Structures are given as structure tokens and as C-alpha cells.
Amino acid sequence: MKIESSVLASHAASHAKGSTELRLTVTAGELRVIGGNLYTQTVTHVDVDTASTGEPFDVIVPAKLFTDIVRALPAGVVNLDADPTALTVAAGESEFKISVNEWAGARTLSSSRSVLDGGATVTVDGPSFRRLLNQTVVAASTDQNRPVLCGILVEPTETGVTVAATDSYRLAVASADGVGVPGGTSVLLPASVVGILDVFTGDGPLEVTVDRSSIVFTQDRTTVTTALVSGSFPDYTGLIPSKSDTVCLVDVDGLAAAVRRAELVTSSGQVPVRLAFHADRIVVSTQRPDVAASTESVQVEWETGPPEAILVDPLVVGFTPAYLLDGLKMMGTPEGFKVPFWLNGSLKPAVLVDPTRTDHRYLLMPVPLS
Numbered sequence: 571m572k573i574e575s576s577v578l579a580s581h582a583a584s585h586a587k588g589s590t591e592l593r594l595t596v597t598a599g600e601l602r603v604i605g606g607n608l609y610t611q612t613v614t615h616v617d618v619d620t621a622s623t624g625e626p627f628d629v630i631v632p633a634k635l636f637t638d639i640v641r642a643l644p645a646g647v648v649n650l651d652a653d654p655t656a657l658t659v660a661a662g663e664s665e666f667k668i669s670v671n672e673w674a675g676a677r678t679l680s681s682s683r684s685v686l687d688g689g690a691t692v693t694v695d696g697p698s699f700r701r702l703l704n705q706t707v708v709a710a711s712t713d714q715n716r717p718v719l720c721g722i723l724v725e726p727t728e729t730g731v732t733v734a735a736t737d738s739y740r741l742a743v744a745s746a747d748g749v750g751v752p753g754g755t756s757v758l759l760p761a762s763v764v765g766i767l768d769v770f771t772g773d774g775p776l777e778v779t780v781d782r783s784s785i786v787f788t789q790d791r792t793t794v795t796t797a798l799v800s801g802s803f804p805d806y807t808g809l810i811p812s813k814s815d816t817v818c819l820v821d822v823d824g825l826a827a828a829v830r831r832a833e834l835v836t837s838s839g840q841v842p843v844r845l846a847f848h849a850d851r852i853v854v855s856t857q858r859p860d861v862a863a864s865t866e867s868v869q870v871e872w873e874t875g876p877p878e879a880i881l882v883d884p885l886v887v888g889f890t891p892a893y894l895l896d897g898l899k900m901m902g903t904p905e906g907f908k909v910p911f912w913l914n915g916s917l918k919p920a921v922l923v924d925p926t927r928t929d930h931r932y933l934l935m936p937v938p939l940s
Contacts, residue, residue, distance in 0.1 A: 586637045588610060589633045592633045593605075627652035655669065692777075700776075706735040711736075719738065720760060722761055726754050730747040741810070741933040763794070814921070817913070826899070835862045843890075844939060885916065888937040889936060897932035901932075919935055
């Protein structure tokens with residue numbers, strides 16, 4: 571079978587995310603690429619020239635190895651051929667033979683509608699939906715012993731959806747109008763599926779179908795099927811304060827750069843970064859005794875002027891640097907905008923608010939400082 575290297579590389583890389591193996595099935599006029607893991611399956615159907623398909627084959631290959639090889643091939647046409655023991659990948663003067671694995675890949679989650687008979691379907695704006703997930707996934711837990719917190723809650727609102735994720739140390743919440751949830755019920759997606767949804771490269775609509783245990787995303791000839799997370803997501807609505815009397819306005823890029831530099835001293839984030847809020851600046855500092863220390867000032871403004879208490883003594887708050895950087899990254903702030911940073915003392919949660927969408931918020935628990 572012959573196919574352009576750029577096309578093959580793009581599909582291989584997309585399906586390799588979260589997969590240890592790829593299944594390549596060639597029939598007359600079509601290449602089918604399948605990836606997956608225990609929870610998720612991705613499928614793309616690619617049209618190829620009927621005259622170039624040659625003999626049909628169905629093989630399983632290591633995902634990373636195959637993707638790395640295809641990416642490294644010279645530009646132009648790639649020839650794929652297979653026998654019971656190996657897949658031959660050739661382009662120009664380069665030729666690779668990859669041993670064929672037995673099929674032991676993704677859990678059998680069919681991408682066909684038959685598995686979701688009775689499931690509800692809705693069509694959403696693909697880029698908007700993926701953007702919501704990408705903004706909030708940073709706060710999802712990676713602790714597999716807390717499976718519910720490894721999920722992202724997608725729940726309907728009167729005008730669209732709200733998406734939330736938390737690992738109990740921070741909470742990310744984002745909303746969008748005009749994006750629906752099939753059946754009008756909340757669903758809990760595994761956080762691991764967010765990166766896999768990058769397989770959808772188009773800007774068009776995304777069809778979403780949900781039943782009691784699975785969700786299917788479809789765009790053009792690509793399908794992602796994943797098992798939903800079972801369990802009840804914690805009620806987070808009372809955690810985010812409706813307002814704060816102490817609101818400073820920070821430059822995202824400036825503060826993030828200072829925190830990244832301070833993080834160099836913190837030994838992979840084990841030491842908190844210290845933010846001292848003054849009337850005209852934030853002093854970002856950190857220290858590892860007998861190793862290193864850093865101090866840097868960043869300009870700050872106040873929504874209604876600096877609080878009187880700060881004029882006497884700066885408010886000092888400790889944060890895990892990686893968590894603070896994740897929150898700053900979540901803010902989709904256009905150039906020239908300052909982000910409101912709600913402060914509630916040195917031990918109560920702080921909140922970053924996207925100035926362009928005030929329903930996009932990132933709550934962060936401080937770290938007690940000695």
C-alpha cells in the first residue's frame with residue numbers, strides 16, 4: 571500500500587497518544603488506524619488509491635516505534651507491506667521491517683453506534699469543547715487510587731456546559747455557551763482522554779454520543795470511544811468564593827516567568843514558592859537552606875487600591891510552583907490584559923479569574939510556610 575508520509579505520520583502520531591500498540595488494517599481503497607488502551611479506543615479511516623493498496627493486511631505494531639520511524643522517513647510516498655511476521659515500511663532508499671505483535675491492545679470498545687443503542691447524541695463546536703477540556707485537565711488528579719478525581723466533570727447549564735477538575739489541592743472550572751451534553755445529564759470523562767482528543771485536527775463540529783457507561787466522539791471519519799468514570803464527583807460549588815475584598819491584578823507572563831525561575835531552586839517543586847504582596851509589587855522568592863535562594867520583584871496593581879493591611883505588612887502566601895504555573899497557563903489572557911488574583915489570607919484558597927471569561931476560574935490552596 572502506498573500513502574504520503576506526512577499523512578501517515580500525522581495519523582500515527584495522533585493515535586499513538588495513550589497507546590502502546592497500533593493496529594493497521596488495509597483493505598481495498600482504505601487504511602484503518604486503531605489505537606487504544608484499557609479505557610479508550612481511537613479509529614480513523616483513511617482513503618487511499620485503490621490501485622495502490624496491494625494485498626490486504628491486518629497487523630499490530632509498537633505505537634512509538636512505528637510513529638518514530640514514519641516521522642523520520644524522507645518526504646514523499648511510503649510503501650507499506652506485511653507478511654505474518656513483519657511490516658515493511660519503505661520510502662526512498664530507507665526500509666524498515668517491524669516485527670508484528672499479537673493483538674493485545676485496546677479494550678474492545680466498539681466505535682459503532684450499535685453499542686450505544688438508546689444513547690443520546692448532540693453536535694458541539696469541536697474546538698470550543700476541546701479548549702474547555704484542555705483548560706481544566708491540569709487540575710485533575712493522577713492518583714489512580716482516587717479514580718473519581720482522575721476524571722473531568724462535564725455538566726449542563728441553562729446556556730451550555732461547565733467543566734470542572736480537581737485533585738483536592740486545586741480546582742479548575744470553565745464554562746462555554748452553546749455547547750451541550752447529550753441527554754442533558756452530567757458525565758465524568760477520564761482525564762487521559764483529553765490528549766487523545768487531539769486526534770481531531772479539524773475545526774468542524776464534533777458529534778458526541780453518550781450511554782450509561784461510554785461516550786463516543788466522532789468527526790468526519792475519526793472516532794474516539796472511551797469508558798466513563800463511575801462514581802460521584804465532589805460538590806465543588808461552595809468552594810469558590812463569589813467575591814474577594816483583596817484583588818490584585820497580575821501580568822500573567824511576568825509572574826509566570828518569575829515563578830519558573832524561582833522553581834529552579836525548589837528541587838522539583840518540593841519547596842513552596844513564597845509570594846509577598848506589597849502595595850506596588852509582588853516579591854517572588856524561595857529558599858533551600860545551604861543550597862540556593864532566589865528573589866525577584868514583579869509589578870502589581872490593585873482593583874480598588876492596595877488594602878490598608880498590606881500598606882503595613884505584606885501579605886505572604888506560599889504556593890506549590892507547578893500548581894501556580896498551571897493556573898496562570900489556564901488564563902486565556904489577550905496581550906495587555908491583567909488577571910484578577912483573589913486573595914483570602916495566607917491559609918485560605920486563592921483564585922485566578924480569567925478577565926475575558928469570569929466563569930473560568932482556578933482555585934489554589936496555599937502551602938503553609940514555616
